[in-house]
Amino acid sequence: MLNVKDIISTLQMVREENLDLRTVTVGINLTDCVSDDINTFKRKIYDKITRTAGQLVATCNRIERRYGIEVANKRISVSPIGVVAAPFNTEQMVEIALTLDKAANELGIDFIGGFSALVEKGMSSGDRALIDAIPQALTESRRVCSSVNVASTRAGLNMDAIIRMGQVIKEAADLTADADGLAAAKLVVFANIPQDVPFMAGAYLGIGEADAVVSVGVSGPGVVKAALERAIAEEEHMDLSRAADVIKQTAARLTRAGELVGREVANILQLPFGIVDLSLAPTPNRNDSVGEIFEAIGLQAIGSPGSTAFLAMLNDAVKKGGAFASSHVGGLSGAFIPVCEDLTIAESAANGTLSLEKLEAMTAVCSVGLDMVALPGDTSAEMLSAIIADEMAIGVINKKTTAARLIPAPGKKAGDHVVFGGLLGEGPVMAVNMGNQENRFVRLGGRIPAPIQSLVN
Amino acid sequence: MNKVLISVLGNDQPGILATVATVINQRQGNIENLSQTLLHTVFGALLLVDIPEQETPESLQQALQEASASMGLNITVHPWHEQIADxxxxxxxxxxxxxxxxxxxxxxxxxxxxxxxxxxxxxxxxxxxxxxxxxxxxxxxxxxxxxxxxxxxxxxxxxxxxxxxxxxxxxxxxxxxxxxxxxxxxxx
Structure with a gap:
């Protein structure tokens, strides 16, 4: 016999607090598809993707009904195309992106990630061709996501790659000027990219991974907010240690739900189960916002003083709860603070409570980085690179993942509103200090050496 | 040994199980299994009891009713043959x-x-x-x-x-x- 209170609290999480599985992501290894003939390669990757994940959507729908928990998105991540498609040129890379898009369309999934390159120490010809292809590939495809790892604690910062990424982001945004620079919203620049993130736009399947693997991304900022609000209202001796406990326990429960569904999907698809990525990933809806958790704990708004301290505690408590509930927690696991995807964070940015500088400080203690940040259209490519370099340095020194998903919205100025639609949301254009100027520091290029922290052997 | 199924219903109060169990014990019966529940303030219990050959459900029921007369309980003793439903x-x-x-x-x-x-x-x-x-x-x-x-x-x-x-x-x-x-x- 189950305790009726437990049943009700689970029902409440699903019904009122937006507990869902943000994504079930099937990672598909494409290394066995390599060829130096573009048509052969395209045919092989299309066949392998559609064959391996052919039943993904139907299976998720079945499991969704069985457990009464929504699987919001079904996705695919593939081996980094910069590696498996190394012989091809830029034009052919675009064709490959369109093939991935076609496969995603055929499967009925929302995003496919892995149009990616790993260039933290240097760029091979395949990586270069892929990076050059990104603007056009993300403009012409709908569901393809791209990520480029430009730095790591072991390798330092590849500043030449960072310079190039500033230009690529700019080009991608300009090619989709009619949609506020949408293509740039599907591109993330990383330091220390994890091999097994199921979340977009950063999902790709690492080279050290199996032939195919199922991973899940849980979410549930609304559940954490509600748990904190209840504890604050009902408990007499509420302090931050107790709040950390509440977050930890809630995170553990979310993780368990995710692992159950993930394992079941993996089982039906006859694929190994990879990891649960327990991340508080918001959607642009009320009751599904990370910013609201900040208000629940007593901060005026996300961005006000105290925000970094609370985010550090939140991120840590989420990880601890997740690690206790599952032995295979991976990916980013923590709290995301994407501006445009989160209603409350977008509001804070719009009314000036949250500046780009405060956001950067907060990324030092969140699980990702500067995510879904719309910037003025006249921000120079060099300044974009400089912002990326700052963000990457935080990750490299702190041995953590950091990322930058920056969208210089063509024709827009600070304070204007941009709309990307769907999960990508909408929000304000944030001001960049001296954003339209040149940056001679970045222009020096080369590599910022790996920090002393890298010498751990 | 015969088996009986005893149902006990009434307002929850201290002493219900003590009274019922003591009577069963005094009459050489043995409680094999029991389940009790509370619906708000209403007590309910089912007891599966082994009783000696000379005992009958009727006399056990009477003894239980007499012992618990002041508690306002509704106690019934049913003869029980272990037949398991299909x-x-x-x-x-x-x-x-x-x-x-x-x-x-x-x-x-x-x-x-x-x-x-x-x-x-x-x-x-x-x-x-x-x-x-x-x-x-x-x-x-x-x-x-x-x-x-x-x-x-x-x-x-x-x-x-x-x-x-x-x-x-x-x-x-x-x-x-x-x-x-x-x-x-x-x-x-």
Whole structure:
């Protein structure tokens, strides 16, 4: 016999607090598809993707009904195309992106990630061709996501790659000027990219991974907010240690739900189960916002003083709860603070409570980085690179993942509103200090050496 | 040894089990198994008892009634032969599900849901309700724990329940039990 209170609290999480599985992501290894003939390669990757994940959507729908928990998105991540498609040129890379898009369309999934390159120490010809292809590939495809790892604690910062990424982001945004620079919203620049993130736009399947693997991304900022609000209202001796406990326990429960569904999907698809990525990933809806958790704990708004301290505690408590509930927690696991995807964070940015500088400080203690940040259209490519370099340095020194998903919205100025639609949301254009100027520091290029922290052997 | 099944109903108060168990003990009976429950302030218990050859259900019942006269209990002793119902004897392979009906109490809710479950070959293993009244739907919930045989068509069952939900203006969901177990039980 189950305790009726437990049943009700689970029902409440699903019904009122937006507990869902943000994504079930099937990672598909494409290394066995390599060829130096573009048509052969395209045919092989299309066949392998559609064959391996052919039943993904139907299976998720079945499991969704069985457990009464929504699987919001079904996705695919593939081996980094910069590696498996190394012989091809830029034009052919675009064709490959369109093939991935076609496969995603055929499967009925929302995003496919892995149009990616790993260039933290240097760029091979395949990586270069892929990076050059990104603007056009993300403009012409709908569901393809791209990520480029430009730095790591072991390798330092590849500043030449960072310079190039500033230009690529700019080009991608300009090619989709009619949609506020949408293509740039599907591109993330990383330091220390994890091999097994199921979340977009950063999902790709690492080279050290199996032939195919199922991973899940849980979410549930609304559940954490509600748990904190209840504890604050009902408990007499509420302090931050107790709040950390509440977050930890809630995170553990979310993780368990995710692992159950993930394992079941993996089982039906006859694929190994990879990891649960327990991340508080918001959607642009009320009751599904990370910013609201900040208000629940007593901060005026996300961005006000105290925000970094609370985010550090939140991120840590989420990880601890997740690690206790599952032995295979991976990916980013923590709290995301994407501006445009989160209603409350977008509001804070719009009314000036949250500046780009405060956001950067907060990324030092969140699980990702500067995510879904719309910037003025006249921000120079060099300044974009400089912002990326700052963000990457935080990750490299702190041995953590950091990322930058920056969208210089063509024709827009600070304070204007941009709309990307769907999960990508909408929000304000944030001001960049001296954003339209040149940056001679970045222009020096080369590599910022790996920090002393890298010498751990 | 013969077996009897004793039911004890009444207002909850200290001493019910002490009184009942003492009488059984004095008359050389042995409690083999028991289950008790509380519905708000109402006490209910079922006891499976081994009694000696010379004992009869009637005389045991009389002794229990006399001993508990001041407590206002309703005690019945039934003769019991261990016959196991066909369902339990030839139990089909089942999947455990939880049905939750959220919203104010409606006359006929249990009858309608239970009848549909019966029609679809489903057994109710437990039924709990919380009706606190008021506007918060989560404070008015009825929870059926059910065993669904493999032969049951879940789509048809869901449809039948959705029809009831629609007519009685309730939210009814059917979820596999595992989700509640994994979310609620962190340490197993």
């Amino acid at each position: 369902w339990h004897q030839n139990k089909p392979e089942i999947q455990p599900y939880i049905i939750s009906a959220i919203g104010p109490d409606r006359q006929g809710l249990v009858a309608e849901v239970a009848s549909q479950l019966f029609k679809h070959g489903v057994n109710i293993s437990n039924l709990q309700a919380i009706f606190k009244g008021g506007k918060n739907p989560m404070e008015n919930v009825m929870v059926f724990e059910i065993d669904v045989p493999r032969a049951t068509n879940m789509d048809e069952l869901r449809e039948a329940l959705a029809e009831i939900a629609n007519r009685l203006d309730l939210e009814i969901s059917v979820q596999h039990r595992k989700i509640f177990e994994s979310v609620s039980t962190i340490l197993t």
